[in-house]
Amino acid sequence: MRGIPGSMQVLRPRTADEAVEAFAEHPLALPVAGGTDVMVLWNMGLLNDRPVLDLSAVAGWRGVRKAPGGLRVGALTTHAELRDHPEIRRSFPLLAQACAEVGSVQIQNRGTIGGNIANASPAGDTFPALAVYEAKVHARSRHGVRVIPFLDVFAGVKKTVLNQAELISAVELPFLPAKPHRTVFRKVGTRSAQAISKIVAAGLLWLGKGRAVSELRFALGSMAPTVRRLRAVEARVAGRKLGPALVATAVEDAARDVFPIDDIRSTAEYRLAVSRNILRSFLQA
Amino acid sequence: MKREASRAISFVVNGAERTYKGPAFKRLIDVLREDFGLTGTKEGCGEGECGACTVLLDGKPAASCLVPVSQVHGRKVETVESLARGESLNPLQRSFLEEAAAQCGICTPGILLTAWSWVKAGGSADPEAVRKHLSGNLCRCTGYQSIVDAVVKTVKKRRAA
Numbered sequence: 495m496r497g498i499p500g501s502m503q504v505l506r507p508r509t510a511d512e513a514v515e516a517f518a519e520h521p522l523a524l525p526v527a528g529g530t531d532v533m534v535l536w537n538m539g540l541l542n543d544r545p546v547l548d549l550s551a552v553a554g555w556r557g558v559r560k561a562p563g564g565l566r567v568g569a570l571t572t573h574a575e576l577r578d579h580p581e582i583r584r585s586f587p588l589l590a591q592a593c594a595e596v597g598s599v600q601i602q603n604r605g606t607i608g609g610n611i612a613n614a615s616p617a618g619d620t621f622p623a624l625a626v627y628e629a630k631v632h633a634r635s636r637h638g639v640r641v642i643p644f645l646d647v648f649a650g651v652k653k654t655v656l657n658q659a660e661l662i663s664a665v666e667l668p669f670l671p672a673k674p675h676r677t678v679f680r681k682v683g684t685r686s687a688q689a690i691s692k693i694v695a696a697g698l699l700w701l702g703k704g705r706a707v708s709e710l711r712f713a714l715g716s717m718a719p720t721v722r723r724l725r726a727v728e729a730r731v732a733g734r735k736l737g738p739a740l741v742a743t744a745v746e747d748a749a750r751d752v753f754p755i756d757d758i759r760s761t762a763e764y765r766l767a768v769s770r771n772i773l774r775s776f777l778q779a
Numbered sequence: 780m781k782r783e784a785s786r787a788i789s790f791v792v793n794g795a796e797r798t799y800k801g802p803a804f805k806r807l808i809d810v811l812r813e814d815f816g817l818t819g820t821k822e823g824c825g826e827g828e829c830g831a832c833t834v835l836l837d838g839k840p841a842a843s844c845l846v847p848v849s850q851v852h853g854r855k856v857e858t859v860e861s862l863a864r865g866e867s868l869n870p871l872q873r874s875f876l877e878e879a880a881a882q883c884g885i886c887t888p889g890i891l892l893t894a895w896s897w898v899k900a901g902g903s904a905d906p907e908a909v910r911k912h913l914s915g916n917l918c919r920c921t922g923y924q925s926i927v928d929a930v931v932k933t934v935k936k937r938r939a940a
C-alpha cells in the first residue's frame with residue numbers, strides 16, 4: 495500500500511497563531527515539519543486520510559536568535575543550519591556535532607530539531623547534547639507557551655508530554671555558566687551515514703580547585719526508552735578528584751540510570767560496555 | 780489560511796517557472812516524473828535511505844521521495860536534467876564518463892546532484908570529505924572509488940581553471 499495524495503487535506507499556516515488555531519480546530523491533524531520521519535510512514539501507506547498540518551511555512555519558527563541568557567532555536571531550524579551556525583558551534587558545539595551526524599546531508603537539509611524532539615525516538619541524536627545543555631522546549635497552543643525542561647518532554651518510546659493542541663515552537667539553550675574543561679560527543683552506529691545510533695553520548699565536565707570535579711553532566715541516548723542523564727555517576731564524582739579508583743566506581747554506576755535492551759541494532763551488553771568505555775575515557779582524559 | 784486537498788503550486792524547475800495542479804500532498808518525485816515528465820529522477824527505497832531520488836532544493840540536496848509538493852511552493856528545484864546544456868555535458872558529468880563512475884546508472888542522477896552541490900559550493904578535493912558528503916547516496920555497482928575519483932577530479936580541474 496502506498497500513500498494516496500488525494501486522500502490528504504493539507505493545512506498550510508503562515509504564522510504561529512494560524513498554526514495553533516488550525517491545530518485546535520483539527521486535533522487529528524498530523525504536523526509535518528521537514529517530513530523526514532512522517533514521509534517514510536506516509537510512503538508506506540500508513541497515514542492515508544489524515545489531515546496534515548504543514549508547518550514548513552510558519553514564519554518565526556525558523557532559525558537561531560539571541561534570547562535573554564542564551565539562544566532560541568526555532569522548531570523548524572534544520573540539522574544543517576545548526577551544524578553550520580557559528581554561534582551554535584561556539585557555545586553549543588556538542589549540538590552542532592550531533593546534527594552533523596544525523597542521517598546524511600539530504601536528511602540534515604530537511605530534518606528539523608522540532609521534528610526530532612516530537613518524534614521522540616529513543617535514538618534521537620540531538621537528545622544527549624540537549625540534555626547536558628539543559629535545554630527547554632517551548633510548547634505552544636492557542637492558550638500560550640508552556641516551557642518544559644528538556645528531559646521532561648519525553649514520556650516513553652515515541653511519546654511526548656505534548657498535549658493534543660500543542661506544537662513545539664522553539665528550543666531554548668541557556669548559555670553555560672563557564673566554559674567546560676572537557677566535552678565529549680560520540681555516536682556509535684553500524685556505519686557513519688543513515689545509521690540509527692546504538693549508543694549516543696554527550697558530556698560536559700568542569701573542574702574546580704585542586705582539579706576536583708565541580709560539575710559533571712553526562713547523558714546517553716539509545717540506552718533506555720528515553721534519553722537519560724547519568725545522575726548516579728554525576729553525584730558520585732561531584733566535588734572529588736578523578737583518580738583511578740573513583741573513575742572505576744563511577745563507570746560501574748553508569749548502569750544505575752539506563753536500561754539498555756537487545757534489539758536489531760545491538761545488544762544490551764554491548765551498549766553498556768561501550769557506554770562505559772566512552773565514560774571512562776572522558777573521565778580519565 | 781489555505782485549506783484544501785489540491786491547489787496550484789508554483790515553483791521553479793531547472794530555471795523555468797512551473798505550476799502543478801493536483802493533490803498538495805503528492806511527493807515531489809512523483810510530480811517531477813509524472814506531471815512534468817522529468818524521469819531523470821529515480822526512486823530507489825522510498826524511505827530516505829538511498830539518495831537515488833536526490834534533487835537540489837534551493838541548491839541543497841534533498842530526498843524528493845520525502846518532500847510533499849506543498850512544501851516547494853515558491854522554491855527552486857534542480858533535477859539531473861539541469862546539468863547538461865543540450866548535448867554538452869557539465870564538467871562533473873564528463874568526469875563521471877572518464878572515470879567510468881556509472882554502471883547500471885540508477886544511482887547516478889542522485890549522486891551527480893549531491894556531488895554537484897559540493898563542487899558548486901567550493902567543497903574540498905579531500906576524498907574523505909567527498910565520501911562524507913556523498914554518504915547518503917548508495918551505489919550497488921561501482922564500489923564508490925570511481926565516483927569519488929570523478930568528484931575529486933572535477934574539483935581539482937575547477938581550481939586549476
Ligand SMILES: Cc1cc2nc3c(=O)[nH]c(=O)nc-3n(C[C@H](O)[C@H](O)[C@H](O)COP(=O)(O)OP(=O)(O)OC[C@H]3O[C@@H](n4cnc5c(N)ncnc54)[C@H](O)[C@@H]3O)c2cc1C
Nearest residue numbers: 527528529530531532597605606608609610612619662827
Ligand atoms: C534515512 C533517514 C535517516 C535518519 N537518520 C537519523 C539520525 O541519524 N538521527 C536522528 O536523530 N534521526 C534520524 N532520522 C529521523 C529524522 O530525520 C529526524 O528525527 C528529524 O529531525 C525529524 O525532523 P522532521 O522535521 O523531518 O520531522 P517530521 O517528519 O516533519 O515530523 C516528525 C514528527 O514530529 C512531529 N512534529 C514535527 N514538527 C513538530 C512541531 N514543531 N511540533 C509538534 N510536533 C511536530 C510530526 O507530527 C511527526 O510526528 C532519519 C530519518 C531518515 C529518513
Ligand code: FES
Nearest residue numbers: 823824825830844
Ligand atoms: S528513493 Fe528517496 S532516498 Fe531512496
Ligand code: FES
Nearest residue numbers: 882883918919920
Ligand atoms: S551504478 Fe548501479 S547503483 Fe550505482
